[in-house]
Amino acid sequence: MNEARPVILHLEDAHQAYPDQGRMRTVLNDIDLKVRKGEFVTLLGPSGCGKSTLLRLILGSERPTQGRVLLDGKEIQGPDRDRGIVYQKYSLFPHMTVLQNVIFGLEMENYSMASRWLKRHKFLRHRKASTDRAREILERMSLGKDLNKYPHQLSGGMKQRVAIAQAMIMEPKILLMDEPFGALDDSTRTDMQLFILELWERTQMTVFFVTHDLVEALFLGTRLLVLSQYYTTARDHNEGSKIVTDRGIPGDHPKPTSFKSSPEISQLIEQVRQQGLDPSIARHIHDFDLSHADAYRTVDPEEWGPTP
């Protein structure tokens, strides 16, 4: 990666805890992270480790119980148009057509409900421009024939493409995706992976992609994060997930499809599995693989223990 690119996302000592049976249960324990513009970060982890929680912190729909989450150096206050999101479910507004879904963001922009009527003329011109733009994008996603369909008339893959278009048209600083292809069948999934890679390459956007599929994470990303609750420290009892792996993914970006069946990937998969996905192989905090150039962490002396 080009080290000169600016840091766009910065998490510092982020903790997240939820009330659970009368006490606070930590889900994210001391997350430190720096992401640069243009990176394709894939986040992997066992089910329930807090991947979606971490994404919600970056989205801003939740604030960390401790620590800070910064976008371009400014603390994130709530969801806004700087971060786009694509979910696995509820990805589209069911009462809007494909076209309406995609132009929704542009329509909201610049025009409050009142000024939409007061400046009717300008608004209509603006909407015409938005429609043309949405059409063009959907055209390129080969959805040109489905502009006036409702979401329930689309296949899973089409829905996700529309959802991506809906988020992308706003040109967010970061595109957040929470297992967006999790519900798709294998071949549609591969199509969608190629699609998002092509989009990433063309737009140079920053992507934060949550998945629980190892192959998907290694195939798509430039950088791999593994979040895991399976690790040991100098303490007897640990609670909440940490980033146990933060590494670059070797090879070209984007990768050829053949990478998915190459010997390289099987080797990587084995490594990553041992680093955090397998509950029976809990790593010690000293041995986390934080080999990425931007990886950093602040350590708690109590967890770190006496330095040997």
Added chain:
Amino acid sequence: MGLFNLNARPGRKTAWALSSMLFLLCIIGYGVTAHIRHQENPDDNVVPTFSEMWDGIQRTAFEPDRNDELRLWVDSLASAKRLGYSLALLSLAILLGLYMGVFPYLEHIFLRFVLFFDKIPALALLPILFIVFGLGEISKIALILLGVFPTIALDTYLRAKAIPREQIMKGLTLGASDFEITYRIVLPQIMPGVLDTIRLNFKAMILFLIAGESLAASVGLGYRIFVVRRYVAMDIIIPYVIWMSLLAFAADVLLRIWIKKRYRWVGGES
């Protein structure tokens, strides 16, 4: 016979015949009863014959009465007006429910109150309404509203609450304001369901309407049947009851068709 055959597929004609069967049976049964009773006593007025009822309809619908009015239509119009005002005011219930479901502060202010209000039997409030608002139109409309307003508000509230949080978050990432999310994302999605609830509450509304009219009115469908009861005028009461049912049925069907047409997107989750 396929009466207890799970897989039976009656044809179109059979299906129609089957559906009309009970209606026909009722009509024939009634005709026979009326005939027998009139043979025993030609002046029987408890079970009027069809021709007597037809006369009744003629008299109320097409012949001016003492006040030079066509009663059936005047009554229908008066009742329809009362229902219409109540329906219009019910839009406030939708608004209240929507706001309670979307804005947590408003939820805290109103929810408990509406829940409690919902438990007050509206009919028990009728004397109070008559005392406070007099015997005029306001009391009757207020009774209908008291009866169904909380139900509609709570139903709307629950529906608004059930909109996935993800959609609201997504709205925010697309730059929508709180009000835009309320009116462009939440309201349109819950509207077909809310209209359905209103449709199902028609019956309760008519019930309250008739209760109000029977006690204090000088015109209206409910008023009429209670007035003519004094003369045991079954030849008027029965057509009125059937007329009311037909109106309610037609309103129900029309609204259902309209919902289906207007909300074409209903039919699946996104």
